[in-house]
Each structure stands twice: as structure tokens, then as C-alpha cells.
Amino acid sequence: MRRRFLLAGMLVALTAAFIQIPSAHGQTEAVHSADVRVSASGISAPDTLPTGNVTLDISTDDPAGTWLVLVRLDPDTSLAGYLDNLRTAYGDDEEAALIARREIAETVRMLGGAILSDTPASVTMVLTPGVHHLVDIQDATEPDLAERVRPVRVTPVRADVAQQPAQQPAQQPAQAPALLTMVDTEHGPRYRVPDRLVTGRPIVMLNRGGQPYEAILMPVRPGTTPADLDEFFQGINGVRPAQAAPPFIGEGTGSAPLSPDRLMTFDADLPPGQYAIISWVEDLETGRISSALGLHALVTLVDPAEPTPEAAATPAGEPVSPGVTATSSGRRGHLRHGRVAIRSSAPERITAVGDQTYSRPTSTARV
Template sequence: MKRRLRISAFMAILSASTIAGPARAEAAPAGAVDITVTPSGFTAPASVRAGALTLNVRSQDPQGAWIGLVRLRPGVPLDLYLRHLAQAMDDDPRTSVAGGRAVAEDVVMLGGAAAGHIPAAVTTVVTPGRYHLVDFRDVREPDFAQRVRPLRVVGSAAGSRTPSPPAVITAPAVITATDSGFVAPRRLTSGAPVLVVNRSSQFNEAMLMPVRPGTTPADLDAFFSGTGGYPFTAGPTGVVPMSPSRAALLTTALPPGEYALVTWVRNLRTGRMLAQEGMREPVTIAPADTPIP
């Protein structure tokens, strides 16, 4: 049976750890931020209104972009978080795990969009406060700190007496990250919104990567065990790391074909990549006019 979740249900997930089905509560009026990433960085507005916020990410950088939205926890300075983030993305598992654990204590991660040559949009919900937009691909750049963009979220517009109509977005598909792996449909429709939920015990992501035609689960197993060749034909598109019990809505018009749903995040207990531990699934992207069964 087709499941259709409204944006109001998606918003409720951000403050609850379970999905109780489509909710009827009104959603906050949606806003959007257009972000174009170049090899020298990106620009973003200094402030946005609280509510449903969509990050429309387009990359002019051949390496792509991983734009994430984070909120520092009280008392954590930005430079400390950035230092821990660099450690979390180190190739040495010991350094990476220590950094990842520190990052989880430093910030709340609200997700964001990974985009290559195909733009991607991710919708999350923000409450008033101070946030930062970070391109995780820039972490090794010498001017990384200068590339981070502060974002102030303010309350509803003053003087507005008539509330805007609620934003309604249908999500025919749901991808859930759990400690046992991904729970996801085997087929998604290009351009259709997908609700991504993190029900695992640590921060996690959901990346769609195109693979060579005919790639099997055994091929993915072989690659991640170090006994097989590289099956991917392009970089990732998807939702960058979110803290546990967070959710985001992904919309991207990926070309139809065969993909793998993966996470490149390390298990903060074992030090191994979660994809190596089985967090990977084959997914087919169907044309936009193809109904989901």
C-alpha cells in the first residue's frame, strides 16, 4: 500500500522518535534558501524565518558539495567544533571515531544536501536561534573556517496577523536509518520527495550513488569487504549527517537507473564504516512518470 506522509508528519518526527502515521497539524510556512557552491565556497543569507526551511543546493564545484546545517550546543565555540569535525573526517579510524564522538557532543545536526552535477533540495525544520551552514567537503581547505556561514533563525514576521496556509508536501517513500541498517523501498521515483529519518543511535546520512548496470548486492558486499572493484559511476546525492531522531525531506531529479543507498559515516563504537557493516541497499530510480507500487 502506498504511504503518503505530509510535511506536518515530517515536522512532528523532529520532536518525537516514532512515526505515528500522517498527522493533521498545520506546518509552518515554508521558506527556501538557494545555495550555489563553487570551488572557492558558497554564499548564504544571514537570517531566515523559523519553520520549514528548504536548502536548494547546486554545485559548480566538480567535487560536488555537502552542505549541512548545524546548531552549536550551549557553550561550544565554533572553532572547537571545526577542529573536532576535521578529526571526524580523518582517514585514521582512531582519530575519526574520537572526532566523531566529540562532534556529536558539540552540535545538533539537522541534515542538509549532498549534490553533484544534479541539484538537490533538503527540507528541515528550524526554531529560533543561531546555526551554521558548513560544506563538509571543505574540511581540509586552509580557509575552512572562513567558508562556514552563520545563519540566524528568527521568529515569525512581526505584524503578521493572518497566518499563511500550511505547506503541504507529499512523500511517497520513506528511508529510515536504524542500527540494523537501512529500511528503504527498492524503487524510488526521480523528482519525488523522500522522507529520510534517522532512528539509529548516532548521527547518520543517506546517500544515493549510481552504480554500473547489473551491479548486485554481492558486488557491493565485495567492494565494502575489500575484495571487489569500485562499483560507483558518480558521486553521492542525498542527505548529509543528521543527529538521532531527526528527519529531513529530500527532493532531487536523479537520472533513472541503478543506485546504491549507502552511508559513509563510521560506527562510533567499532570505528568501521557503517556501510562496511551492512548499511547499504540497492535502489532503482524510476522515471518521474512511473507510479510507485
């Protein structure tokens, strides 16, 4: 299959009202960690994981990198049915692909993961009991896709075990983590994220949109502007003439798609510099790449020694419209990534999936 480029990374503990988030390595709550290794031949991971806060330390020796996502299928969805839809979603029939992506959106919970190449990453999520699957989306059209998928059973944890300290003692982070939120507005999807992020500091990633989104950190040429990003994405979507030189100068690193009302943390050792946060995920209604609809932002990663204003995250675009009412069965959309290979030059309170809860404005669910 044609391998696409990717992603943006971030994560850890959040101080936003009414949100309970996965703990990261730097917190004192018990957090189970597990190594996940992706190679050209498959995925190496534990057979079981405990409920609660779980950190996956993900790495790969595959030259093509990995687009690893942890999914949980709805009770009426078989693994074979999901994989059939996944093959179709990444196939060449655009109309059939859109239908398949909508089906995946309604029947599969995308809990998070990582898209990476040379740089390892750690992702922390809240898991509940049941069978889950680790899937490398890059394998979607491989004939042995089913053999490459790694099943993982999440099992309940005894109370006395859950109250034990974390596996590895860690110090509290010196500063609060950053927060990146994906929202839907009347002008299209947008990121809410500070202009400056600190290297080595986790970032909480929260999807408050009406469909899956991702956040990919792509290094860009110095001086790149939002207009440059808009021109590039409009070009590859055929709205404007294609741009001769993409603004990106390296591989992307970040999070796999998250279903609506899910959050996770993402932590990767990225060097300082200017980055674009983008998403190749496509809109379920139009099929257009979400970044072509405005889901992109420019941020600067700075060294921890450099003073950084603790400014609140602001929308990278127009004001936010009311959110989308959602429940655990109200998921929408698994967008595939764009077909581009870029090589450098509720009303009151909503109870989300698992142990995560937060409040959001009253709204009407979209169709």
C-alpha cells in the same frame, strides 16, 4: 584533503504515525525557501532564516561538488572548538579522529543538508531560533576553514506572518512521498526503504538509529546485487581482498548526515535506473564504514509514468531490534566519511529536536 564520494537523496511529507515532518514545496503550509550556492571560495546564503519549515535550494559550481551540512552547536561549544574537532576528524591520525568524531557527536546537532555535484537539490527542515552554521565538510582540512563557514541566524516569526500561504503556490503532489528510515538492528545498521522509488518525488529521510547516518544514491552497474555491495565495502574496510572494480558508475547525490531523531526531506532530479543507497559515515565504536556493517540497499528509480506499487518500506536486512531511547541531549556520533575516492567505470513518546515528535518502543540508551 582527500575528497570522498557520496550520497543518497530523498524527501518530503510523511504519513507515518505520530510524526510531524518538514513541509516540502508541494504542500500548502507556509514554507520559506532560500538559495544556497557553494563555490570553491565559500558559501553564499542568507544571513537570517525564519523558524519553522525552511527549504534550502542548494547548488554548486565547484568541480569537486559539496558536502553541505547545517549544524547547531550546543551552548557550551564554541565554533573554534567545533572546527578544531572537524579538522582532526578528517585528519590522518585515526585514533585522534575517532575521539574527535565522538566529541562532535555529543556537542553538535547535524540538522541535514546535501552532498551533490552537478545536480542541484532541495532540502527541507524544521528550524528553531538560534545561531546555526552552514559548513562544507570538504573544507575540513583547508587552512581558511573558519572563513569558509557561513553563520545563519534563525529568528522567530510573527504569528500573522506564519499563517500566510507559502511563498510560491504549488500543487499537491500526485502521490505520497517515499520514506527512507535508518535503524539499528542486532545485526547492524539498516535502511528501511521501498524497492522502487519514483524520480522527481521527494523522499522523507528519518534517522531512528543511535548515531548520525546519511543516505547517498549511487548509480550502479545493471545487475548489481547486495552481495556485490557487501563484497566491495568489506574489501575497502580490509575484511576481504579489495574488489577490482567498484559497482558504482557515477557520482553520488543525497543527504548530509543527520543526528539521531532528526528528519528532513531531500528532493533532486535523478534519472531513472538502478541505485545503491550507501553511507560512508563510520561507526563510532569500531571506526568501520557503516555500509560495511550492512547499511546499504538497492533501489530502482522509475519514471512517474511507470506504475509503481505503493508497498510499505521494508528493512533492507534483518528484523529491527528495539530502538534507542533518546532526548534532545542524547545525541551520539558524527561519523566522517570513508577515505575512498570512487570515480565512475523511550518509553512512550519522544519529543525530538524542534517541532518533530513521534513515538518509538521502550529501549535502553547505548553507550
